[in-house]
Structure formats: C-alpha cells, structure tokens
Amino acid sequence: MERSTNETSCGSGASLTGVQFGKDLGELVKRMDVWSSQVENVLRDSTATTAFIRASAQEDVKEVMGRLTNLDAEDHFIRKVRDAQQEEIIKCEQQTNEIYRTLEDLHEHTTKLFQLKADREALISKSLSDITDKLSLRKQKVKALHEATGWYKRLLSLRCEYSDAVKFIFTNVDPRDPDRVFSFSIRLHKSTGSWTMVDCNPWVGASASFVETLNKNNELSRFVRSMRREFEVLAVRFRFLVK
Numbered sequence: 001m002e003r004s005t006n007e008t009s010c011g012s013g014a015s016l017t018g019v020q021f022g023k024d025l026g027e028l029v030k031r032m033d034v035w036s037s038q039v040e041n042v043l044r045d046s047t048a049t050t051a052f053i054r055a056s057a058q059e060d061v062k063e064v065m066g067r068l069t070n071l072d073a074e075d076h077f078i079r080k081v082r083d084a085q086q087e088e089i090i091k092c093e094q095q096t097n098e099i100y101r102t103l104e105d106l107h108e109h110t111t112k113l114f115q116l117k118a119d120r121e122a123l124i125s126k127s128l129s130d131i132t133d134k135l136s137l138r139k140q141k142v143k144a145l146h147e148a149t150g151w152y153k154r155l156l157s158l159r160c161e162y163s164d165a166v167k168f169i170f171t172n173v174d175p176r177d178p179d180r181v182f183s184f185s186i187r188l189h190k191s192t193g194s195w196t197m198v199d200c201n202p203w204v205g206a207s208a209s210f211v212e213t214l215n216k217n218n219e220l221s222r223f224v225r226s227m228r229r230e231f232e233v234l235a236v237r238f239r240f241l242v243k
Contacts, residue, residue: 156170157171184199184227196211202238
C-alpha cells in the first residue's frame, strides 16, 4: 500500500516536471522568436542604416571628387594666371632694365651736352673777348688812320675825286702860287688788277715809270708822294723859266 502511494507520488511529480519543462520550453521558444524578430529588425535596421551610410558616403565621395575636380581646375587656372603674371613680371623687369639703361644713356648724353654747352660758351666767350679786343684795336687803328689821313691831307694839301678813275688834286705845291692846282688821274682795271695813267696836269715825264713801279709793288701812297715831288720840281722849273 505504501509502495503504491509512493509510486503515485513519483508519477505525479514527474508529470508536473514535464509540464513545467514544456511551459519553460514554450516560453523559451517564444523568447527566441522575439529575440530572432528583434535580431532581424536590428539586422534590417542595420542594413538600411548601412545602405543609407553607403549612399551618404557615395554622395560625400561624389561631392569630394567634384570639389577635387574644381580644385584641380582652380589650381590649373591659378597656375596659368601665375605663369602669365610671372611672364608679365619678367617683361616688366626687362622693360625696367631697358628704361634704366636708356636713362643712363640719357644722363650720359645730357652730361656730354652740358659739357659741350659749357665748352661752347667758354669758346664763344673767348671769341667774343678776342673780337672785342680786335675791334678795340681796329678802332684805335682806324682812329689813328683817320688822324694820319687828316694830317696827310693837310700836309700834302690833297683831295680826291672819284669817277671811273681816281683824280688826285694838289694845292700848296708852288710857294708863290699856293692855290695853283696840280692833278693827275689813274684808273684801276679790275680784270688785270693794273693801274694806268688817264691824265696829268702838268705832265710829268717820269709818270710812266712811276705807274710801272706802282703795278709792281702796289704802293699807292709812295706813288702819290712821288708824283707830288715831281709837281714841286716842275713848279720850281716853271718859276725859273718865267724869270
């Protein structure tokens, strides 16, 4: 009897354990289904997130590539501008150097011109001084010549008349008749540069030789004095002939 009761108790206990296990197993399965669903949701969300991230990353990559392309274009443009500016700078430097060389040449030329101007001014000043001295000397000579000519005319009592010939007229030759006129005329032939006697009153026999001497030495004053001396001789002779 007791044995039956124990067996019955053992059987009931085993039955309860099996039911509990079944419940636990079912609960576990439910939990696993929930976990599986959660995992699937997580995986699905992760996949969507990954796809979104990938898409965003691709957009970012495209944007970055576009920026890189723009940067390359800008860099190329900047290089071209820089090269052009560098060429302009080189040209400007060359032009500046050329301008400096031109300025140096102009400075040198200007210096030479100023020196030449100073030399010319000094030469002109010296020339003017020489001319002034020569003019002063010439004025003195002309003054002395006028004085000598006046004295010569007064001494010889000579005056001249000019036409196609030069007529020399003397007075004060004859002491007894101071107003008596003695004269002669001579003509210069420009083609030959020689003198000829045109007339002589009174006639002087030696006049031909005097003219010949005049044409040789061209000493007109000496010729005039010689003719006056001959007139004086003729005046003395005439005075003795009259006696």
